[in-house]
Amino acid sequence: MINQALIQVKDLCKNFGDLQVLKGINEEIHKGEVVSIIGPSGSGKSTFLRCLNLLEEPTSGQVIFEGVDIAAKNLNIDKHRQKIGMVFQHFNVFPHLTVLENITITPTLEKGVSKAEATEMGMRLLKKVGLESKADEYPRKLSGGQKQRLAIVRAMAMEPDVMLFDEPTSALDPEMVKDVFGGNQRSGG
C-alpha cells in the first residue's frame, strides 16, 4: 500500500479502574517521522507508548502497526516488540554487564546474531554516540547522559522499525537525536 502509516491509532482508550487515562486517541505516524508527545505529568504519555507495544492492554480502540492490528489473536507479540525499540524512563541498562555487552546481549540471544557481528555493530553504534572508549566499562561509571545514549543504542542494535522514548524530551539532546536518527520532527500534545 502506498504511503501507509507505520502506526495507526484508532479511538484508543485506556482506563485504570475508574481513572480514564486515554480518551479516544487517533493518530497516524509515518516512517521517518520523529514525534514528541507533550503533556503534564500523569496525563498518560507513558500509558500511550506502552499501549503501542502492548505493555498495557488498551481498554478499547485499535493500534495498527505496519497494517496489522496488534491485538490480533495470531500476532506474535515478541516478534512485534522486536520491531519497536523502547528507551525507558530510567534507561534500564543492565548493571552487571559492560557497556558493549549491554548492546550485544539481546541481538545474540534473541536474533541469533553471531558474537563477532554483534560486537562489530555494537562498536559502530558506540562510536556514533561517542562512547566507544567506554565499551569495557560498567554502566555505573557512566554519567546520566551517557547512560541514556547507551540505552538508545542498545535499543537500536535490534534494528527496530520504530523507537519509543519514554522520558522527558528535555533530557534528549536534539542534536544527537538528529544525528542518530535523521528524520522529520513533529510534536503532538
Ligand SMILES: Nc1ncnc2c1ncn2[C@@H]1O[C@H](COP(=O)(O)OP(=O)(O)OP(=O)(O)O)[C@@H](O)[C@H]1O
Ligand atoms: N498500572 C497502573 N495502574 C493504575 N494507574 C496507573 C497505572 N499506570 C499509570 N497509572 C495512572 O495513569 C495516569 C497516567 O500515567 P502515565 O504514566 O501514563 O503518565 P505520564 O503522562 O507518562 O506522566 P509523567 O510525565 O509523570 O511520566 C496517572 O494518573 C497514573 O497514576
